Amino acid sequence: MDSPVITVTEGQIRGYRRKNLDEEEFYAFLGIPYAKPPVGDLRFKAPEPVEKWEHIKDATKDGPPSYQWDDIEKKVVGSEDCLHLCVYTKTKYGRQLNIGPKIEKPNDSAIITALPQDLVVKGHYNKVPLLFGFNSMEGILFGIYQQKELKKGLKPDYFNIDRYVHPHMEIGLNDPKRELIKEKIRKFYFTENTVETANYLMVTDCNYIAPVVGIAKLHAKTQPEPVYLYRMSLDAGLNFLKRSNSGFDHIPGVCHADDLGYLFQMPLESLNMHRGEKEIKAIRRFVKLWTNFAKHGNPTPKGNDFNLTWNPVNEEEVSYLDIGEELTIKSNPEPERLKLWKEIFQLSTYTQYYLQ
Numbered sequence: 001m002d003s004p005v006i007t008v009t010e011g012q013i014r015g016y017r018r019k020n021l022d023e024e025e026f027y028a029f030l031g032i033p034y035a036k037p038p039v040g041d042l043r044f045k046a047p048e049p050v051e052k053w054e055h056i057k058d059a060t061k062d063g064p065p066s067y068q069w070d071d072i073e074k075k076v077v078g079s080e081d082c083l084h085l086c087v088y089t090k091t092k093y094g095r096q097l098n099i100g101p102k103i104e105k106p107n108d109s110a111i112i113t114a115l116p117q118d119l120v121v122k123g124h125y126n127k128v129p130l131l132f133g134f135n136s137m138e139g140i141l142f143g144i145y146q147q148k149e150l151k152k153g154l155k156p157d158y159f160n161i162d163r164y165v166h167p168h169m170e171i172g173l174n175d176p177k178r179e180l181i182k183e184k185i186r187k188f189y190f191t192e193n194t195v196e197t198a199n200y201l202m203v204t205d206c207n208y209i210a211p212v213v214g215i216a217k218l219h220a221k222t223q224p225e226p227v228y229l230y231r232m233s234l235d236a237g238l239n240f241l242k243r244s245n246s247g248f249d250h251i252p253g254v255c256h257a258d259d260l261g262y263l264f265q266m267p268l269e270s271l272n273m274h275r276g277e278k279e280i281k282a283i284r285r286f287v288k289l290w291t292n293f294a295k296h297g298n299p300t301p302k303g304n305d306f307n308l309t310w311n312p313v314n315e316e317e318v319s320y321l322d323i324g325e326e327l328t329i330k331s332n333p334e335p336e337r338l339k340l341w342k343e344i345f346q347l348s349t350y351t352q353y354y355l356q
Contacts, residue, residue, distance in 0.1 A: 003060075008032075011053040015087075016060045021283060029087045031063035037081035047083060062086065071141075072241075074148060115168070120218045121353060127223035129297035131290075132216045133230035137253025139203030143196075144245045144255070159199040161185050164206045169348035177347050188340050200251065201337070208256070209334055210341040214354045216313050221356075226312035228299060229320040231333055232259050234282055236325075237274040244271040262286040278325065285327065 004027055005014045015029035035047035042048060063084030070077045112119070119125050142159070161182045171177050189198040213229070220227040232254050235242070238261030242248050248255070260266075261273060262283050268275060275283075285306070289299040299321075300310040306327055311319040322328045342355040 005056055009052075010050055012056045013059040014056050018088075021280065024090070026088055026090045029059040030084075031061055032057075032059055032085045032087065033063070033083060034085050035083040038083065039080045043080070071145060072148070074152070117215060117218065117354070120215065120222060123222040125223075127225050129225045129228070129293070130216075130219055131228045131230070131293050131299065132212050133232065133259075134204075134208045134212045135232045135254035135256060135258055137200055137204055137251065138208040138256040139200035140242060140248055140251055140253065140255035141257070142203050143200060143248060143251075144241060147245070147247060159203070161202075164202060166206065166345070166351060169345070169351050171348060181344050181347065184340065184344060188337075197251070200253075204253075205334070205337050205341060210338060210345075210355060213318060213333060213338060217315075217318060217356070218353070220313040221315055226298065228293070228310055229313050229318065229333075231320055231322050231330075233322055233324040234262075236278050236282060237276060238262050238266075238279045238282070240266065240271065240273070243273045246272075259286070263290065282323075285323070289321075 002017055003014050004017070005012055006029070010033075013029055013032060015027050017025050018028050019025055033050045035050055036042055038045065038047065063086075064079035064082055065077065066082040067076065067078040067080060069075075114124075146159075162178075164185060165171055165178050165181050171181070185202060189202045193201065216227050216229045235252070235254055235258075237243065239254060239258035240261040241257045242251075242255040243261075262279070263286055266273065288305060289310075292301055292304065293299040298310075300306055300308055308327060308329060310321045310329065313319060317331050318333065319329065319331050320333055322330050338355060345351040345354040
């Protein structure tokens with residue numbers, strides 16, 4: 001059955017068979033509409049049930065993404081008609097799925113009415129097991145942005161230190177604290193590093209590591225469910241953005257989005273990526289950890305294949321899993337760098353709890 005046809009409430013859909021990394025077959029049904037297109041009179045309204053169809057709907061191609069800005073290509077992509085599902089299954093499921101209704105408190109239009117970090121501090125959120133993570137040199141992404149804009153004759157401003165006085169701190173342009181923060185950043189990053197490395201580290205810490213570690217600690221402090229943290233340090237052939245953009249191989253570390261190459265199938269040749277034994281081993285690890293978490297709320301449940309226990313974050317210790325060529329349990333990532341940002345965040349009443 002190369003082109004399976006199944007029946008859903010609205011009509012019939014045709015999918016197709018694919019193979020995974022282990023050459024195991026599964027069924028894929030792509031671009032299945034689950035609501036009317038939110039266009040025209042339905043724009044910004046609650047979704048309405050999709051109308052039934054009489055023909056067999058082709059479900060062999062992805063539906064379009066929602067309208068969004070593509071930071072890499074520097075253009076708008078997607079469509080308003082984006083309410084589609086993709087379903088992957090090894091079998092044609094025939095019995096009732098274990099799912100119930102979704103109920104929200106009635107209100108006019110607001111969904112989130114405060115900064116997410118403020119809601120976390122107050123414990124006003126759904127308390128479930130959580131998995132957070134960061135890559136070791138996320139800031140390379142901004143070097144990629146800069147490279148593309150320079151080629152277009154633009155003058156990017158990604159590494160202006162003024163950008164890294166965090167906007168949540170609400171420190172004005174003429175506030176003396178602004179110069180104090182900028183001086184702290186200069187001394188810490190630009191004294192012993194090359195300008196290029198200093199820029200990437202500064203962006204990595206301010207935009208990624210400090211916020212991720214900070215929010216993981218806040219969640220661990222305000223909920224009973226486990227909070228897991230990882231750091232990806234594996235720099236190999238499937239590192240998505242670093243491999244697909246030339247000129248960054250000399251920079252040590254893992255770029256933002258580089259982990260996606262180990263979780264999703266991608267066109268290897270067109271993206272200058274390659275897959276050998278090291279990469280296949282990493283794929284299996286990533287997928288197993290992530291699916292364990294989805295199934296059990298714990299990436300390394302009892303009797304796991306890795307012979308290790310990934311301890312959750314707690315108030316005393318930020319335990320994390322370093323995902324390199326091997327899996328290693330460590331604690332308190334980048335302590336000196338996070339100490340700097342804790343000192344900076346302490347300078348504003350709006351951010352003083354960010355890295356407590």
